[in-house]
Amino acid sequence: MSIEVKNITKLYKDQKALNNVSFKVKDAEIVGFLGPNGAGKSTMMKILTTYIKADEGSASVNNFDVDTEKKGVQTSVGYLPEHNPLYTDLYVKEYLNFNANVYGTPKSRIEEVIELTGLKPEAHKKISQLSKGYRQRVGLANALLHNPEVLILDEPTTGLDPNQLIDIRNLIKSIGKEKTVFLSTHIMQEVEAMCDRVIIINKGEVVADKYLKDLRDGQEQIVIVEFDYRIENAFLSKLPKVKSVKNTYGFVYEITFSTKEDMRSHVFDFAHDNELKILQLNQKNASLESLFQELTK
Numbered sequence: 001m002s003i004e005v006k007n008i009t010k011l012y013k014d015q016k017a018l019n020n021v022s023f024k025v026k027d028a029e030i031v032g033f034l035g036p037n038g039a040g041k042s043t044m045m046k047i048l049t050t051y052i053k054a055d056e057g058s059a060s061v062n063n064f065d066v067d068t069e070k071k072g073v074q075t076s077v078g079y080l081p082e083h084n085p086l087y088t089d090l091y092v093k094e095y096l097n098f099n100a101n102v103y104g105t106p107k108s109r110i111e112e113v114i115e116l117t118g119l120k121p122e123a124h125k126k127i128s129q130l131s132k133g134y135r136q137r138v139g140l141a142n143a144l145l146h147n148p149e150v151l152i153l154d155e156p157t158t159g160l161d162p163n164q165l166i167d168i169r170n171l172i173k174s175i176g177k178e179k180t181v182f183l184s185t186h187i188m189q190e191v192e193a194m195c196d197r198v199i200i201i202n203k204g205e206v207v208a209d210k211y212l213k214d215l216r217d218g219q220e221q222i223v224i225v226e227f228d229y230r231i232e233n234a235f236l237s238k239l240p241k242v243k244s245v246k247n248t249y250g251f252v253y254e255i256t257f258s259t260k261e262d263m264r265s266h267v268f269d270f271a272h273d274n275e276l277k278i279l280q281l282n283q284k285n286a287s288l289e290s291l292f293q294e295l296t297k
């Protein structure tokens with residue numbers, strides 16, 4: 001088991017940041033730890049990475065206990081903290097070299113992580129000269145240096161622009177093919193875009209633990225489509241199995257279908273038959289959205 005958390009409680013003075021939290025993460029899963037700000041996500045991650053101690057309960061990473069086998073935990077985990085503490089005066093390679101020395105990692109690994117995280121074109125620069133997206137890549141490269149089994153990423157996409165966001169999400173997904181990834185976020189769409197499973201936390205308590213594929217098996221689905229000009233809602237309602245149509249903004253429409261069948265190809269054919277141009281076409285997980293709203297209200 002990659003991560004095992006049993007009845008963890010953590011107090012800051014008299015405030016309970018975590019209350020009797022338990023969950024398990026299997027090998028090579030990408031699990032989203034989703035919750036509003038202040039829910040206790042960072043606190044949980046700091047416990048799992050041995051930065052702080054819980055008041056009650058136990059936890060292990062890669063079968064090493066966070067209290068009694070800290071060294072084992074630290075060699076098993078790559079951690080990207082929320083406020084990625086980079087030494088901005090250092091050059092990328094200098095920074096990675098410094099940390100490789102700390103971990104006792106062979107120097108050959110530096111080029112490997114640079115390759116792995118797509119840092120190559122910027123690797124000759126000072127960290128202060130990098131965009132936020134590339135700084136996150138440096139943080140990820142750093143977390144991967146000692147080739148850990150488990151990656152713990154605290155809000156890894158916060159503050160990125162839309163292009164950087166897509167790049168970093170893709171990078172995390174590709175890393176997740178080989179390693180266990182446990183990432184926190186307060187944004188539901190992040191979970192949708194990257195994760196196999198979601199654990200929802202609210203006010204220090206786990207309120208849901210679901211596989212995304214099970215949530216997608218609901219009887220409803222929402223398709224978001226953008227055309228190149230305005231279309232009457234009634235016209236779009238001619239699509240099969242439409243429950244409702246909403247024009248969300250501009251030429252973007254949210255179409256709810258009363259079926260779990262993927263309706264994107266129907267929308268595409270409909271556009272083609274009616275000589276409409278599609279600018280974007282996505283599915284939204286209606287169940288995750290309503291679950292999150294209901295549980296974290």
Ligand code: ADP
Binds near residue numbers: 012016035036039044
């Ligand atoms: P999240 O990462 O989900 O935003 P945190 O784990 O950072 O949540 O915080 C959980 C709760 O614990 C919040 O109410 C926060 O204010 C509080 N908290 C976090 N760190 C400390 C600390 N060092 N001292 C006191 N309270 C803290």
